[in-house]
Amino acid sequence: MGQIFLQGGLAILIYVSVIWIISLLKKDAGIMDIFWGLGFVVVGYFYLSADYSNALQPRLLYALVLLWGLRLTLHIGVRNLGEAEDARYANWRKQFGEKWWWLSYIRVFILQGTVMWIVSLPLLVGLQDKSSLTSIDLVGILFFAVGFFVETVGDYQLRLFKKNPANKGKVLNTGLWGLTRHPNYFGEALLWWGLTLIAIEISTIWILISPVIMTWLLIKVSGVAMLDDLLRKTKPDYAEYIENTNAFFPGKRK
Helix, strand or coil: CHHHHHHHHHHHHHHHHHHHHHHHHHCCCCHHHHHHHHHHHHHHHHHHHHCCCCCHHHHHHHHHHHHHHHHHHHHHHHHHCCCCCCHHHHHHHHHHHHHHHHHHHHHHHHHHHHHHHHHCHHHHHHCCCCCCCCHHHHHHHHHHHHHHHHHHHHHHHHHHHHHCHHHCCCCCCCHHHHCCCCHHHHHHHHHHHHHHHHHCCHHHHHHHHHHHHHHHHHHHHCCHHHHHHHHHHHCCCHHHHHHHCCCCCCCCCC
16 A cells, blocks of 8 residues: 555656646646646546455545546636636745746645645545445545535635625625635535545544644635635725634634
8 A cells, every 4th residue: 555655646746747837838826726626536546546446435435536626626727717826826926036937846736746645545545445335434425515515505605706796805704604704615624524534444543634634724724824814905894704704614603
């Protein structure tokens, strides 16, 4: 399994390197966001092919990863079509100037590729598992279903809100966005806990590091913390929204 994991890391390195080259041609490092979900589909297929089994669990696990990865890639791709480079990457491009072309490889693509590699541990384990489905697997499927639903509906509600010109500069605080400021991030974390529960066994409990890292990143690093800071500066009503609405876990508005 260790050798397959190392080979998977090499596959991810090649994958993010190709995307980096495309980003140089497009002058848009933000395209890594589009291909983030698809990266798990790619490395998952690599893990599945390395020790293919007709057992239900690995095929089910890969089907869920495929569903999530393709939906996320399509959603972000359509959302970013024709748009300028994401503000986070544009600010770094301005900050680092001529060094950004190679620094972006390390700061964006290698970094995200490394996170992808570590977070893919449940896929490494689960896609080579030949055991039958258990009650823990069913709980994992439920977690995934709820997380996928919350993420998908949250993205849909936000897209409809932004399509209305009258909402420009305003804050969406209804629907799922009235329960949490980041339903898409909460759904993302929940579904990764679900995928991990499907893959986990007593002997592989160490793969819990995957959803722990994913949840931590979504709350403290690239998700809630970063986006709240940006939106507080760009949307006048966002400070009040922060005071009245849970940051991550859904709950009643204050």
